[in-house]
Amino acid sequence: MTPLSRRVGRPAVTVVLLATVTFLIAPVALTIVASFAREWTGVFPSGFVTFRNWQQVLGLADTIGSQRSMGWDPLFTLPVNGGVTVLAPSELFFSVGLALGGVLINLVVGVPIAYAVARYEFRGREWVSAVSVLPLVPGVVLGVAFLRAYPTLSGTSFGLIVGYSLLKVPFMVMAVRSEFESMPLRQLEESARALGASWPRTFLTVIVPNARSGIVSGAIICWTLAAAEFNFSYIVWAKGTQPLALFLQRHISNSTFTKAAAAVSMFFCIVVAITLLLQAVGTRGFDTRGS
Structure with a gap:
């Protein structure tokens, strides 16, 4: 006879897992559904299906005042029919670029720090480990400190990139360090060096590819959190094209719920797209076969 724990335990675990996943996904699914509704005055949205909310959020329909939607700027001109100007959503491209710039700095700085802490024993190792996660503070705290420490960078695009990288580098260090600590680093290095590989080649073609899971995970976490960083953006940014976090805040605070749902749904779509990208x-870049 099958033990009672097996007959009851497995179905119980399955039910708990399904309930947890449903609980987590339900708000996202309901928000996406609401973005295609005309209104939401009762328990559930009504008046399906309309694309008006998405058109307003994307700047394809007229809006006024504080409900101003995403701006579109000329990207390039095609030599067709006397010249056709191709427009691009400026706030979307601006925010994606800022967050990716922060991720690039996180990769250049965070991966070597994680490797050094995981691989070597040296004086001050604990201090390096502690300092690497020191920026793990609320964005409002770092924003105020950033204004005083780097006044010339405040209100600039580069300042936002640097700030995002400072705020999110602890996530990169922790994700990659845990991956390095699970690897036999010494054995991998000694094997590669014994075959004639230099240390830089060993690090870039042996160590880093073996840690790709942690590096990709850290990059995804850093980008997602940077793109949605509101407190730091609100304090540091001055004027001009707004980061995506301020764009979302504007719609959530000053729009109907269905329009706010469209703005949030757009952010979900961007997160999914950038995550897949x-x-x-990351997978293709770390594939060293044939090299």
Whole structure:
């Protein structure tokens, strides 16, 4: 006879897992559904299906005042029919670029720090480990400190990139360090060096590719959190094209719920797209076969 724990335990675990996943996904699914509704005055949205909310959020329909939607700027001109100007959503491209710039700095700085802490024993190792996660503070705290420490960078695009990288580098260090600590680093290095590989080649073609899971995970976490960083953006940014976090705040605070749902749904779509892109680029970039 099958033990009672097996007959009851497995179905119980399955039910708990399904309930947890449903609980986590339900708000996202309901928000996406509400973005295609005309209104939401009762328990559930009504008046399906309309694309008006998405058109307003994307700047394809007229809006006024504080409900101003995403701006579109000329990207390039095609030599067709006397010249056709191709427009691009400026706030979307601006925010994606800022967050990716922060991720690039996180990769250049965070991966070597994680490797050094995981691989070597040296004086002050604990201090390096502590300092690497020191920026793990609320964005409002770092924003105020950033204004005083780097006044010339405040209100600039580069200042936002640097700030995002400072705020999110602890996530990169922790994700990659845990991956390095699970690897036999010494054995991998000694094997590669014994075959004639230099230390830089060993690090870039042996160590880093073996840690790709942690690096890709850290990059995805850093980008997602940077793109939605509101407190730091609100304090540091001055004027001009707004980061995506301020764009979302504007719609959530000053729009109907269905329009706010469209803005949030757009952010969900961007997160999914960038996540898939980072995974694809990370997997292909770390594939050293044939090299």
